[in-house]
Amino acid sequence: DTGVSQDPRHKITKRGQNVTFRCDPISEHNRLYWYRQTLGQGPEFLTYFQNEAQLEKSRLLSDRFSAERPKGSFSTLEIQRTEQGDSAMYLCASSLAGVGHEQFFGPGTRLTVL
Amino acid sequence: QKEVEQNSGPLSVPEGAIASLNCTYSDRGSQSFFWYRQYSGKSPELIMFIYSNGDKEDGRFTAQLNKASQYVSLLIRDSQPSDSATYLCAVTGGSYIPTFGRGTSLIVHP
Numbered sequence: 001d002t003g004v005s006q007d008p009r010h011k012i013t014k015r016g017q018n019v020t021f022r023c024d025p026i027s028e029h030n031r032l033y034w035y036r037q038t039l040g041q042g043p044e045f046l047t048y049f050q051n052e053a054q055l056e057k058s059r060l061l062s063d064r065f066s067a068e069r070p071k072g073s074f075s076t077l078e079i080q081r082t083e084q085g086d087s088a089m090y091l092c093a094s095s096l097a098g099v100g101h102e103q104f105f106g107p108g109t110r111l112t113v114l
Numbered sequence: 115q116k117e118v119e120q121n122s123g124p125l126s127v128p129e130g131a132i133a134s135l136n137c138t139y140s141d142r143g144s145q146s147f148f149w150y151r152q153y154s155g156k157s158p159e160l161i162m163f164i165y166s167n168g169d170k171e172d173g174r175f176t177a178q179l180n181k182a183s184q185y186v187s188l189l190i191r192d193s194q195p196s197d198s199a200t201y202l203c204a205v206t207g208g209s210y211i212p213t214f215g216r217g218t219s220l221i222v223h224p
Contacts, residue, residue: 031210033211040122040216040217041216041217042118042202042204042214042215042216042217043158043202043214044214045211045212045213048210048211056209056211089157091157091158097210098210102148102160102163103148103160103212104160105150105157105158105159106157107156107157108156108157
């Protein structure tokens with residue numbers, strides 16, 4: 001395992017459908033983060049896990065978004081009843097615990113909601 | 115609200131020149147500072163991190179941190195066309211959640 005992987009890399013869906021994305025972090029990393037990035041902006045924090053515990057969730061995140069990391073390894077991000085405004089790149093990153101440990105990003109999942 | 119500010123650019127420099135990218139942050143409690151490079155359509159890639167005031171050098175890259183003035187910069191020496199990308203500044207405090215700037219677009223022309 002040489003890096004963070006995400007699946008799928010691209011997803012096109014119709015408004016109102018549910019989508020689920022998967023992230024596999026670097027194996028020894030116990031922290032996992034989800035971000036959303038739109039054109040011309042930096043990554044926007046959504047939520048993060050330490051092991052299987054979801055420790056923080058952005059107040060900007062609507063109830064349509066949910067994330068899990070059931071065994072402290074891979075994570076899933078689900079968006080229910082997608083809207084056109086959900087179109088973005090969804091990035092996953094992982095790191096070791098502790099202040100200052102740098103995050104390593106996966107390739108991202110590009111979501112297009114028609 | 116924690117803010118990280120970067121000039122969106124583009125910053126255009128000739129090949130071989132020094133590119134200077136700047137970032138300011140609002141949270142005085144910030145502890146860790148990161149520079150990421152992001153090519154169009156790709157995910158961010160970590161270039162450097164710095165925790166202490168002063169300079170940190172890694173090859174052609176130098177990160178500079180001034181906590182009193184709340185800015186961090188990235189210098190790229192001998193700029194190459196392959197350095198053309200968006201450079202993201204990220205700042206982390208005790209919450210372990212980084213705040214990213216919107217990035218500065220760098221163009222290195224031959």
